[in-house]
Amino acid sequence: MKKNVVLFVLFILPIVAYLFFASGVNSFTKLPVLTPQIADFGQWRSLDGAKVSLDKKITILGFSGTELLKNRGNYFNLNEKIYQRYHEFKDLQFVVLCPIGTEADAKKVIDALAGFTDVSQWHFVFASSQEIEDFYEQMQLKNKLDASLGTPDVFIIDKDRNLRGRKDEKEYKEGYNTFHPSELSNEMLDDFKIILYEYRAALKKNNADRKI
Numbered sequence: 132m133k134k135n136v137v138l139f140v141l142f143i144l145p146i147v148a149y150l151f152f153a154s155g156v157n158s159f160t161k162l163p164v165l166t167p168q169i170a171d172f173g174q175w176r177s178l179d180g181a182k183v184s185l186d187k188k189i190t191i192l193g194f195s196g197t198e199l200l201k202n203r204g205n206y207f208n209l210n211e212k213i214y215q216r217y218h219e220f221k222d223l224q225f226v227v228l229c230p231i232g233t234e235a236d237a238k239k240v241i242d243a244l245a246g247f248t249d250v251s252q253w254h255f256v257f258a259s260s261q262e263i264e265d266f267y268e269q270m271q272l273k274n275k276l277d278a279s280l281g282t283p284d285v286f287i288i289d290k291d292r293n294l295r296g297r298k299d300e301k302e303y304k305e306g307y308n309t310f311h312p313s314e315l316s317n318e319m320l321d322d323f324k325i326i327l328y329e330y331r332a333a334l335k336k337n338n339a340d341r342k343i
Contacts, residue, residue: 161325161329162287162295162296162297162322162325162326162329163295163296163297163298163299164289164293164294164295165271165293165294165295165296165298165305166270166271166272166293166294167293167294168291168292168293169185169269169270169288169292169293169294170266170269170292171184171185171186171292172184172185172228172256172258172266175228175256175257175258175262176256176257177254177255177256177257178234178237178238178241178254178255178257181254183224183226183254183256185226185288185292186290186292187222187290188222188223188224188290189220189222189223189224189287189288189289189290189326189327189330190223190224190225190226190287190288191209191213191214191223191224191225191226191285191286191287191288191323192226192227192228192285192286192287192288193205193206193209193225193226193227193228193282193284193285193286193309194227194228194263194267194276194280194281194282194284195227195228195229195230195233195237195255195281196229196230196276196277196279196280196281196282197230197232197233197279197280197281198279198281199229199233199236199237199240199281200236200239200240202281202283202310203239203240203243204310205283205309205310206227206240206244206309207243207244208309208310208311208312208315209225209285209309209315210244210248210253211312212312212315212316212319212320213315213319213320213323214248214252214253215248217323217327218248218249218251218252220327222290222330223252224252224254225252225253225254226254226255226256227253227254227255227256228256228257228258228263228266229255229256229257229258230257230258230259230260230263230280231257231258231259231260233257234255234257237255237257240255241253241255260280263276263280264276264280270286270294271294272286272294272305272306273303273305274305274306282306283308283309283310284305284306284307284308284309285306285307285309285319286305286306286307287307287319287322287323287326289326290330295322295326296322297318297322304318304322307319307322
């Protein structure tokens with residue numbers, strides 16, 4: 132009897148576990164589009180004066196508002212839970228849209244992150260208050276910006292500038308709250324992995340097609 136139990140644990144259980152998780156991935160390989168083709172940033176510039184675009188990049192997009200320093204812990208949470216794991220993925224960028232006038236605060240945040248992180252994929256981009264409001268409005272989100280034009284939520288934008296999230300019968304999710312590390316480690320990480328899986332699968336298929 133004991134021998135049978137040991138054999139089950141060593142051989143059968145791992146196979147069952149593999150099939151379970153494999154079926155889970157295969158049954159949910161697409162993250163729904165919530166808003167298609169959101170606008171790009173136009174001529175807005177980052178801290179170093181560079182133009183940043185949403186085109187052909189997987190973008191994690193945030194809105195700092197004027198209370199950037201007060202809420203800097205949110206960016207440290209995001210950096211730890213998501214950015215540090217995946218920042219070497221060349222088609223990924225983390226963009227924070229900030230009101231003009233908060234450049235000095237953004238510099239303090241990026242300098243603090245640079246103390247222990249390669250920040251080359253972090254971009255703080257600046258626009259007027261009205262431009263930020265207009266940009267947020269066209270994303271067609273249910274939640275609103277706060278009085279400082281900020282939100283603790285970040286959003287997943289794919290390479291075609293589509294806002295991605297969850298909209299099944301049980302759950303609607305358009306953004307991920309950076310104030311809660313557990314939400315980043317669970318819901319956001321799960322959804323982000325699906326986006327990466329999509330692109331890796333597409334890349335693999337394209338490479339296979341070229342060989343035909």
